[in-house]
Amino acid sequence: MVAKKEMLTGNSSAAWGVRLAEIDYIPAYPITPQTEIIETLAKWISDGVMDTRMVTMDSEHSMITAAGAASATGVRAFTATSSQGLLYGFEMLYTVAGWRVPLVMVNVSRGLSAPITLEPDHNDILSARDSGFLQIHCETCQEVLDSILIAYRLAEDERVLLPVLVNMDGFHLSFTREPVEIPDIEDVRRFLPTYNPKHAFFKASQPMAQGIAVLGGPIYSYFKYQMHLACMKGLEVYKEISKEFEKVFHRSYDTVEKYMTDDADYILIMTNSFSTLGKAAVKRARERGIKIGLLKLRLLRPFPEEDLKNAIKGCKAVAVLDQNIGVGKGGILYPEIASTIYNEQKRPVLLSFIGGLGGKNISESEFDFIFDNMIKAAETGKAPAPQLLYTETEWNEMEKLKKMAGKPIFW
Amino acid sequence: MLRIRFHGRGGQGTKIASRLVGTAAFLDGLYAQDFPLYGAERRGAPITAFTRISREPILERGVISEPDILIIMDETLLDDPMAMPLTGLKEDGVIFLNTTHSPAEAKNRYKIKAQIITLDITKIGIDTLGKPILSTLAGGVASKIAGIREDSLKKAIEKELSEIITDSELIKKNIEASLYCFNIIKPVEVKTSEITHKGSTVISVPFEAASISTPSVNTAGNIPLRKTGNWRTFKPIFNYELCNKCMICVARCPDGCIAVRNERGFPSIDYDNCKGCLICIDECPVHAIEKVREVHTW
Numbered sequence: 001m002v003a004k005k006e007m008l009t010g011n012s013s014a015a016w017g018v019r020l021a022e023i024d025y026i027p028a029y030p031i032t033p034q035t036e037i038i039e040t041l042a043k044w045i046s047d048g049v050m051d052t053r054m055v056t057m058d059s060e061h062s063m064i065t066a067a068g069a070a071s072a073t074g075v076r077a078f079t080a081t082s083s084q085g086l087l088y089g090f091e092m093l094y095t096v097a098g099w100r101v102p103l104v105m106v107n108v109s110r111g112l113s114a115p116i117t118l119e120p121d122h123n124d125i126l127s128a129r130d131s132g133f134l135q136i137h138c139e140t141c142q143e144v145l146d147s148i149l150i151a152y153r154l155a156e157d158e159r160v161l162l163p164v165l166v167n168m169d170g171f172h173l174s175f176t177r178e179p180v181e182i183p184d185i186e187d188v189r190r191f192l193p194t195y196n197p198k199h200a201f202f203k204a205s206q207p208m209a210q211g212i213a214v215l216g217g218p219i220y221s222y223f224k225y226q227m228h229l230a231c232m233k234g235l236e237v238y239k240e241i242s243k244e245f246e247k248v249f250h251r252s253y254d255t256v257e258k259y260m261t262d263d264a265d266y267i268l269i270m271t272n273s274f275s276t277l278g279k280a281a282v283k284r285a286r287e288r289g290i291k292i293g294l295l296k297l298r299l300l301r302p303f304p305e306e307d308l309k310n311a312i313k314g315c316k317a318v319a320v321l322d323q324n325i326g327v328g329k330g331g332i333l334y335p336e337i338a339s340t341i342y343n344e345q346k347r348p349v350l351l352s353f354i355g356g357l358g359g360k361n362i363s364e365s366e367f368d369f370i371f372d373n374m375i376k377a378a379e380t381g382k383a384p385a386p387q388l389l390y391t392e393t394e395w396n397e398m399e400k401l402k403k404m405a406g407k408p409i410f411w
Numbered sequence: 412m413l414r415i416r417f418h419g420r421g422g423q424g425t426k427i428a429s430r431l432v433g434t435a436a437f438l439d440g441l442y443a444q445d446f447p448l449y450g451a452e453r454r455g456a457p458i459t460a461f462t463r464i465s466r467e468p469i470l471e472r473g474v475i476s477e478p479d480i481l482i483i484m485d486e487t488l489l490d491d492p493m494a495m496p497l498t499g500l501k502e503d504g505v506i507f508l509n510t511t512h513s514p515a516e517a518k519n520r521y522k523i524k525a526q527i528i529t530l531d532i533t534k535i536g537i538d539t540l541g542k543p544i545l546s547t548l549a550g551g552v553a554s555k556i557a558g559i560r561e562d563s564l565k566k567a568i569e570k571e572l573s574e575i576i577t578d579s580e581l582i583k584k585n586i587e588a589s590l591y592c593f594n595i596i597k598p599v600e601v602k603t604s605e606i607t608h609k610g611s612t613v614i615s616v617p618f619e620a621a622s623i624s625t626p627s628v629n630t631a632g633n634i635p636l637r638k639t640g641n642w643r644t645f646k647p648i649f650n651y652e653l654c655n656k657c658m659i660c661v662a663r664c665p666d667g668c669i670a671v672r673n674e675r676g677f678p679s680i681d682y683d684n685c686k687g688c689l690i691c692i693d694e695c696p697v698h699a700i701e702k703v704r705e706v707h708t709w
Contacts, residue, residue, distance in 0.1 A: 007433055007437050007445070115626035171448070171473075172472045175446055177433055177444065178443070361610075391610055391614065392613075395614055405628040
């Protein structure tokens with residue numbers, strides 16, 4: 001069998017990644033827009049093309065517990081969720097990471113309630129940024145499939161042994177079909193051999209207690225800091241793995257993706273599927289003679305500080321487009337990037353934008369607004385106040401809705 | 412790039428239609444992307460789906476607000492303020508409308524300037540498939556307008572349907588019906604043009620008091636104002652000569668549309684809201700209800 005190309009949704013790409021990784025165990029719980037992953041896998045298991053045990057659970061909390069516990073017995077486990085589901089199982093994210101087990105989990109991003117919605121932004125996945133899960137964020141369906149294979153290699157590497165979350169946007173990727181190359185299983189086996197657990201497994205002759213309680217700060221500090229060191233080690237390991245991936249599959253995935261950044265005076269930083277819209281905007285601006293590029297962050301945990309610094313070296317202004325909102329502070333990635341470059345001798349002006357919340361479209365005029373602001377900021381050396389991307393038309397539409405809802409109310 | 416937007420009702424096959432065009436274009440060697448939009452989806456509710464086809468890699472995602480080709484699979488959507496399928500169509504775009512009327516009549520009725528093609532694909536669906544399911548028919552029409560090869564369309568149907576249908580006879584019927592639609596539509600030239608709507612000015616969103624800025628609705632419920640009668644393809648009609656007033660239909664109607672409203676004690680149907688699910692016909696023990704195809708036009 002050779003690699004074949006097919007039209008796949010982000011969800012079916014994820015399912016293909018899981019099928020090719022030859023997973024042993026999948027605990028599942030449904031939630032839009034993730035359910036299609038589990039449905040696809042369930043169909044394959046029922047058709048007999050996958051030799052995997054699937055169990056439907058009573059909640060995401062149980063589901064993540066079961067997946068982590070299975071990983072602790074030394075089998076390869078997978079699970080997926082989204083938004084409210086991720087939050088419902090949140091306690092177990094920290095717990096499973098603390099067990100140092102190589103679980104891979106997909107999150108399909110969806111805005112958080114309330115108000116309840118279905119379309120994507122990244123408050124769900126970024127809420128898990130400090131949990132100890134490594135995070136890979138995807139722009140295309142191909143990236144989803146490939147990232148799952150990379151994620152298992154990364155999680156199972158003895159220098160890391162931490163779980164990994166692979167993220168894709170709901171609707172804009174999860175339900176969108178585009179051509180995806182499905183790798184040959186033999187190539188996948190070469191890249192991702194059977195997991196051979198060294199530290200956490202289930203063997204009657206070798207009893208062990210995992211996930212033990214510790215009392216006393218020094219012990220706790222030791223374990224927590226070791227998690228941090230292992231996660232940071234993940235940067236180097238990721239680079240090794242992505243090089244190997246490229247050798248086998250001829251597709252390359254660095255920690256960050258540089259789009260027209262080489263000679264750029266201005267760089268826009270984005271993540272996930274809306275980066276495609278950013279690239280189109282950058283291309284249009286280039287045609288108008290603006291020296292701009294786009295930097296897409298793929299690896300969010302561990303945070304690729306050096307690669308980021310190198311990519312923006314020498315440019316005049318950088319804009320961070322956060323598709324999330326830290327209520328009471330602003331964009332979540334902006335301060336992460338600010339702290340990365342703060343101690344540099346020469347650093348660009350750093351601008352903050354928040355856009356695409358709840359899947360709101362980011363139009364050409366909004367990208368142009370960012371670019372104009374970057375040029376102005378580079379000239380004056382001053383960054384404008386953080387800005388929400390929201391247009392006059394959208395505001396007028398919102399005014400109409402408020403009227404329909406009977407607002408304002410006075411008493 | 413060709414941007415195609417499909418409008419239909421849940422259950423008609425809107426999503427599959429968009430997929431067929433996506434797969435057919437992909438098999439034609441083009442770049443393709445397709446994507447349905449639905450939230451609280453259900454049978455009968457307005458559904459939208461999108462297909463992009465291009466010779467270059469596609470640097471777009473999400474909804475198509477300015478389509479080159481509009482495929483309107485249900486004519487009643489044209490009068491639905493929630494669907495508004497004509498929104499954003501380019502002046503040199505092409506509309507396909509599933510209707511019993513001629514292009515000239517439809518143009519006049521709906522004040523459409525763009526080029527319009529009409530065909531009663533609901534009738535074709537009922538005649539050839541026995542059901543008003545339009546996925547492969549609309550897919551055939553859209554493929555022709557988009558300039559896709561017949562062979563690619565055929566392969567796309569085989570591929571997409573074999574994943575959801577096990578009945579090979581039904582797949583064959585779908586291919587025949589789809590190719591019939593493909594071939595009956597005359598080739599058209601679709602002039603693709605760039606997106607003209609660039610979005611409006613970015614504004615600063617001001618602070619507003621919680622009495623305004625909380626997600627709550629202060630007006631009275633308006634669900635009764637939203638009529639669902641135009642969701643029907645078939646209308647259930649009582650024959651009171653057979654009806655024995657057993658009231659099973661009253662109990663079984665999922666939308667509470669059947670009640671006794673006349674002095675003679677016979678049940679009758681609220682056609683403003685009956686969605687045409689036809690459960691009443693299945694449930695009626697004396698076969699006193701028949702179905703009649705309904706064409707919701709002028």
